[in-house]
Amino acid sequence: MSSLTFADVTVSYGKRQVLSGFNASIASGEWLGLIGPNGAGKSSLLRAAVGLVAHGGVVSVDGSSLSLRSRSQRAALLAYVPQSPILPTDMTCRDYVLLGRAPHVSYFGRESKHDRAMVDDVLTQLDLSSFRDRYLGELSGGEAQRIVIARALATEAPVLLLDEPTSALDIGHQQQALELVSTLQREHGLTVVSAMHDLTLAGLYSDRLALMHEGNVVAMGSATEVLEADRLAEFYGVRVTVHHEPDGTVVVVPRRS
């Protein structure tokens, strides 16, 4: 259970600034959805948070800055699911999920019995026990996504960062993966930040949305507040109709011009 704060976070590649002063406080157990067209800075923000790209400003967990922490301390706080995770085809699911324990193992150490038991626990929780000895190369897209989430969960990090977690999945598996994250958010009190392309799904699962454009946040708030047809037209350059369902769901439907 941890809160995550971005204070004036900037990222530049060479002279080009791709993220200009991102500010947000994500409460413990909250899910923030990052939306915006390609190149808006969503992935850069996530990569900055986990230390893959240099950044200005401060990212802190529970009020303490991550830049003061070691790599493994940072890894124990933030679990990161990249857009296209590398899945070595000849690695077993169990060995892959065991990699998630790395932040808790010392440099010359090896995984303890506890670490291995933890992996079996995670696999059971995610209904993946039967996959233990299967090779990653044998998994379908949906199964692979669940194994990647299992690895993130095995880190026991209180904050989960997902970069386009469903971009390679069909609609059924998209929903399944997001339901899984949602369950984990509820049951483990995980704080979640996800970059997403599907606006309807983003609004459906996130507690709050941040719409980004060219490195800036142009709107932040609930799905109803952020997902307005005019605004989406302005920043995505598309024509859409926004429906509000009786249960509060906001549905974004593209239209032909």
Place this chain on the structure above:
Amino acid sequence: MTTGQRTAAWLLGATVLLMVSLLAGAMFGPAGPPPWRVPLAIIDRLPLISIDSGVSDAQWNLIWTIRFPRVVLAALVGGMLSLGGASYQGVFRNPLVDPYLLGAAAGAGLGATIAILHLRDVTDWPVDPTPLLAFVLSLATVAATYTVGAAFGGNRTGATLVLAGVAMVSLTTAAQTYVLQRNSEVVREVYTWILGRLVNASWADIRLVAPYVILTTVILLFHARHLDLFRVGDDEAATLGAPVARIRLIVVMAATLGTAAVVSVSGLIGFVGLIVPHIVRLLAGASYRLVLPLSLLLGASFLILVDILGRIAIAPSELPIGVVTAFIGAPFFIYLLRTKRVAV
């Protein structure tokens, strides 16, 4: 079988094979007593045991001072090159990499060439100048590659290092070729060295390289877990807390130290460092916790057995070991590729 039992079974099997190979290496060779008497002679030499082996002291002397050093050196060289190759492949996430990638062999070749050319008549040095210069230039070449690669690599050190290696190897090889072209009288001697030789192995050679091989082995085996992390790529390994650049530097330094030490006495025995780790992966899976120790053990056995073939195939003359490794290794590898799941 659990993973632990499987690992133990593989390691036990590979150790037994190594023991058998060591014994076989001591048994066969031109001259000497009949092969079957050699084990008896070894048992006779054990403390508190005395049997009549029928091996004379002169014959035992031949086994002890000529055959044993040669087998032990073959084991050290084969094990080291295979372990180094597996580690390089892991740290660069590239299955086509061998321990010579960053210039260890090219540097050693240049060093040996210069030594053979200019220091042939040196007799007052405490050590043989050829392995010494080969060792020094081997390390220097890899250090230069690393400096260039890391200086210009930024965040993509892995890929840049490989490219820097290509450049340094070309440069060093060109320098060696030029020196040879200007001094064609040593071409034969240099090529004999390059093709690899264990013929003149002595206990002194082993005392020279064993400390480096042992140090390297300990360091590399401790990094097996990290190499498994590298399999998901630099970025993901970093987000899982791994100090990627530091691990790569340590693994490359260790593997290079061991490789440089063995090539400086054995010459450039090719193929072993590439092929043995792949054979291991095809047989036992791709986890480095098993690939590293098995490469060490099977690489040692492989080179001993190949060396035996090399000395009996066209006896009384011998095939260069570098040639035999390729002739034996390539068909076996192709056979494995045909019959087993392809794993890279």
